[in-house]
Amino acid sequence: MRKIIGIDIGGTFTDFVTYDPATNQIENWKNLTTPAEPIKGVMQGLEKMETLADVDKARLGTTIATNALLTRRGANVAYVTTTGFRDIPFIQRGNRKAHYDITWIKTRPFVERANCFEIDGRITAKGDEWAPLDENAVRELAAKIKQDGTIEAVAICTLFSYVDPKHEFRIREILAEELPGMPLSISYDVLPKWKEYDRASTTIADAYLKPVVAENFRKMQAQFDELGLGKKVGVIKSNGGEATLASAADAPVQMALSGPTGAVVATRIMSELTGIKNLVVFDMGGTSTDCSTVVDGAEHVTTNFEIEWGIPIQIPMIDINTIGAGGGSIAWIDKGGMLRMGPQSASADPGPACYGRGGQDATVTDANVVLGRISPDNFLGGEMTLDSEASHAAVGRIAKDLGMEVDECAFAMVQIANNNMLGALRAVLLQRGLDPRDFTLVASGGAGPVHVCDLMDISGIPKGLVPNFPGQFSAFGFIMTDARVDRHRTVQQSSKFFDGERATQAMASLVTDAIKELHDQGYTDRIEIKRSIEARYLGQNHELELHFNGEEFNEATIATMWEDFHKEHKIRHGFAIPGETIETVNFKVVAVAVSEKPVMPDLEKTEGKLTAKSTRKVRFKDGWHEVSVFDRADLRQDDEIAGPALIEESASVTIVQPDHRIVVDRIGNLIISA
């Protein structure tokens, strides 16, 4: 086995982590992202490697899709649907974001109403063709789209296509003929499941992303080809698995949440390595912060994701709560004279005032510079020097408007930013019935370790963990990621009339498809298959997932399946209804090509001689302290440091607040307790 590279393209920085199995060495570095051209930062970073000849795999996490959705900079989409139903994306589900908020404004879909079109043709719930597809109307629509000239992608979602997709297939065929090169997404490919709004919304998002993701990936592929890495590149999907660039560009909605998944995979591995079962990861970057949990050693996968409230994207993905607050969040004063932080954020260019690239806005990072928490000389391991004066000037402007001292204002800025981030932690813990006191807070991202003690205190999480390379934690996760394909299909049958042969065939074809997709992408070794069935009592509308062990539906396995359902229903919901008819809804297959995992080397034991490299003044709650500064590279296993203290490393700094202490564990994690 040769080198693996993990690359995480964030909004502000592009992170790199390499693992060399020959030496067990892990190296890491980062550089700035050029948001307009993300590949630039990747190429710059790869230049730092002496040779790429011994690289076996490069895995890439990217926020291209996420950002296009969040900033609404995707394609001008046309939506094609069954006659009578073009308003489904606008009517949505009719519910409100909050009960008692009269100021709420309903979320707009990723399509203009003027670009929604209807085609005659109707499939019924039972799969009968009630009305044939009006093929002429499809051709007329194609002509209209051609003449209009502004449409960049087409989303197609007809009623009951999950039962019979023939109308969608035919519409796609005709449009492909008439509009060569036009990106087309059909709902049967994107999300072959019932409930037309959820399916439409996900399909529209897929079309919305296609041109921008395809364009970016095409450029990337060309550049990787030039470097000779073309066949070795994998990109990370929202399910935390790897895919080739070409297959990801075909289904870009699978990329809706790519970059942040690495940190969760890395957190799961951290749980295995440390034996800490419940972890909550807090990955704070420049423009956003991602929170997610690992409970009893497993990450949580959801299909209930909404990119904005009311805009579902229902593909299987790791359950991550993202908020638009990070080191780049900008301070401002609202109409009532109150200091606010974000959600506006300084991106990489020009960035916070301290980057010295002409940015004038005071950000969280500037406040941390003013407070002495971030050293201007040690940013990016000393490769970038921060402009401390610019930070003071920017924070000073806000302070003056508020009539505060500069350091007092910086301190308030950090507190408000912390409180904003607390919301994200609550969303993944308390709001899911999890008690913060049972958790350890994993601080990652360049800014995470700076805020870790503050967040432990205000959230009631008793322990903290700063991993190695906290600034490249997602990229670190990518060196341990597997290739993964999720396939599902609606197969409606009931326990009263269950056709085992049909079920066996359906499951087998899903397995064949999933393996083929992995093979097509070049993943042929160590493939593991997991089969499951989603079922419910006849009449219910939500399903339970049952693992199906075996390949064949015969008398014995079918009987076990129904038994398992009653048992699982009892466990999950507290009761079962013996004798009630059970209905299968979806068959699911997960195919994973397991990759080889790095071995974490043990850190040398301490000799009890740790000394600080320097001291500097840092502002805490009770004023300025002269604080010892340690170099993380000097730390050894079992070293202990009592706060206040700073532990600097190349991409981050851990602030150990007064009344907190750290211990270094076997592999070098900093374990914080209050």
Next chain:
Amino acid sequence: MKFSANGYYIESYQKCPNCGVLMYANSEEDRKKRVEHEDKTYCSQRCVDWSIAREKRRASAAG
């Protein structure tokens, strides 16, 4: 609200003429607060006062 002697069914529903709340015959707490005024039973003195004030206010607005 008055139940039959065996408690199996409701015999009558008694409500405060002002606020409209049900007054339970079997509730000691309800009974203590009740006030008779112009042949009607109110749930509380507050409701009597409110009722009188409303009549006055509406009379003066009309007149």
Next chain:
Amino acid sequence: MDFVTMNILDSAMVSICREMGITLMKTSYSTIFNEALDFTCGLADMNGDMIAVADFCPAQIGGMPLLVQSCLKEIPISDIHEGDIILHNDPYRGGLHTPEHTFFKPIFVEGEIMGFAVAIGHIAEVGGMAPGGFCGEATEIFQEGVRIPPVKIVKRGEDNVEVWKLLLANVRTPRVNYGDLKALIAAVDLGEKQMQGIFAKYGKAKVKETVADLLLYSEKRMRAELEMIPDGIYSFDDYVESDGVESDKNHLIHVDVHKNGGSIVMDYHGTSPQAIGPINATLGVATSAAYNAVLHMTDPTIPRNSGCFRPIEVMAEPGSLLNVDFPAPSVGGNTETHPRIVGTILGAMSKALPDRVMAAEGGTHCNFVFGGVDADTKEYFACYDLEAVGWGGRSFADGNSAVDSINGNCRITPVEVYETRFPWLIESLALDTDSGGAGKHRGGLGYSKQMLCVNDVITCSQMTDRHLLAPWGLEGGKEGGCGATLVMKDGEDTWKTMREAYGKASTSRFNNVAIRRGDRVLLRMPGGGGYGDPAERDPDAVLSDLKDGYISKEAAKKYYGYKEA
């Protein structure tokens, strides 16, 4: 006050309520539960005061305290044992309307009751005169379904079989009802278990003290909000347009809002006498609507519990439309009269709080209900179909289109679920151009749903509103579009109202119409009223509305001074 524990306990209890709701959503059988989410889960203390609630259906949130307290007046605490579950739906005992079934279970900790887990859910089929519960022409509660006084459906952890049998013999869809009732029981079981965990973690005394503080905290914050509203008496009138029995009679809702310092009184005296038909509100509904209106006008971040309600008082005259006397019908009070009351209060407060109110919203849930025997499965089906409306324009923004009326926060059932479950073919679901009232800030649009009957016969009933009296505008804004229910019989080519087609007294409230194979039904949901003079509307907004088809050229010319280039 220990704010840290209070904060954590509040979040934890709201999470428990949310988990109860998710269990209900995942295990129930009716689409009104698992798709529309017409239910609420909460926790109550020993006095029946609500201590936490999850955001599901607002109508039931405000109704919860009175419901639980009324039951506790009939069943003394000493008669409630560990493992008991009490069921109740009686509108004449603190309830809302017959479909609303309340389940509550005592939370026992070391042999002592510490409070209750509560789930209130809308059961679609409740027996009575019309399948689906909304009997538009009822004149007595007995036609509106089975009336259940507080009874123990589960006794010390064991099903009370006689009660189950009695209940399920009186409804058309016993298999589905059984599933829904089991789901409600699972929800309160979960609530009890989770709360026991909370008590184990913090101790009885600490939880009790913290919960008392939490209610006090909400009360204080609510009073502070109310203090910011100028004192005075604010009045407003609106009408419910018909009761399904007497033709062409409008029923007045009047409110005097007495705002005084940190308290507020909703005095409804002056409202019409109770109607013969089922549009009457119980005191529970009139109270819930007052709470709902106040919560909409105040800071939504105040923790929702009975503390918020302490500064709010309600005066509803017995025998009036807003406090119905036995045995008059009341099924529409909870869905149709409730939003009309909230709108009336918002209208009254529009001068004092221009930034916290809106013009009238569509104010109906459509409440189209139907049932019959499925030609294929031979099983009886029944459905409560709930739809959304246009919301009113606001001083700062247009009204939202297609949003559930203010006393619900329910979801529309997807077409693909609807057709899988029931023998209809939906032909369209489309926003209605020009249904949003013109204004500087336009009202939201309503929409229409057109359905074709694909069963031999489906028995249909409805309880809706705003077919004749349009949603009003504010500050010069125009009225929103009216709703309609139309039928086109197989082989005919004109749409007729229920009055024209079947001789019903009302177009918006009727029951037991036999819709046959090939007949079409069109349900049109009203739009919202506009806010402010349409002449002041941003011309770019007019152009964009035109491009997207939200308004017609005729309307653009008539209201907004649009001239074709």
